[in-house]
Amino acid sequence: MIRLCGDHGYVDGESCPVCANEGRHVLDDDRRTRLSTFVSGALRHFPDDVGLSLDANGWVAYDALVDAVCQKYSWAERDHVDAVVATDPKGRFERREGAIRAAYGHSVDVTLDATDSMVPDRLYHGTARRTLDSISEEGLRPMGRQQVHLSATVEDAREVGRRHDADPVVLVVDADALVRDGLDVDKRGHDTYTVDYVPPAYLTTLSE
Structure with missing residues (x-):
């Protein structure tokens, strides 16, 4: 309350x-x-x-x-x-x-200004296990949102993933490499980060 x-x-x-x-x-x-x-x-x-x-x-x-x-x-x-x-x-x-x-999560067309927040070296994305094959080929795409949402912690990513799968998988995102290679990663809200796209090369599956 x-x-x-x-x-x-x-x-x-x-x-x-x-x-x-x-x-x-x-x-x-x-x-x-x-x-x-x-x-x-x-x-x-x-x-x-x-x-x-x-x-x-x-x-x-x-x-x-x-x-x-x-x-x-x-x-x-x-x-x-x-x-x-x-x-x-x-x-x-x-x-x-x-x-x-x-702060984030739009499906309507808006332009959010870039932020100057520090980006952690690693970020996380929770998803349904049935999506792994397509993600391994195509990477992470917005899928109805304007941008891909990434979490600051494994726990938050797993919570997001449970919206789609009772036993979700957590992907580790090499955010440091994303930024070094010129992809814009912005902090939105308290522990959410956004990016237009994450290619497969920047993704690994968290060991359980």
């Missing part, structure tokens, strides 16, 4: 992890999940369907997003949107004065 601590803002859990203050209850887990899923979809995949108009870089007026959420859910308030955006565990959203966008 999300609570509001008077000193430290929106926090996850039963109390503030900094001061242990219980604060004020804002959203339970069910409504948080529903609202987060809708906001992600609206900013990544179906803005037109909910009356939003993204600019070329994926930004939309924050007030417009709040209006779309409140039209979707009769119980929703601005405070709820603020809380979901502020506490998203993967950093899916970027907010600036008066505007918001999804």
Whole structure:
């Protein structure tokens, strides 16, 4: 759940992890999940369907997003949107004065500016075992998204892979070589990295 601590803002859990203050209850887990899923979809995949108009870089007026959420859910308030955006565990959203966008994961056509973040030498990608043959021949391609998503840790990659396979395989990506060879790898959110394409030569299967 999300609570509001008077000193430290929106926090996850039963109390503030900094001061242990219980604060004020804002959203339970069910409504948080529903609202987060809708906001992600609206900013990544179906803005037109909910009356939003993204600019070329994926930004939309924050007030417009709040209006779309409140039209979707009769119980929703601005405070709820603020809380979901502020506490998203993967950093899916970027907010600036008066505007918001999804940090990554778009299927609609937007251009995200490059970042200057340091890229780890190795990144990871979780996938269904049935895809291994095609990946070994063609590499990693976006498959409905604008870019390939890579994870900073094996655990995160495996979690992503479980969306497609109960027993996914984790691929190790030689991110250092990708960057040295001129492919742009950008950090998006907390632990997600994006790249246009990963050729097979940069991939190995994690030993289990």
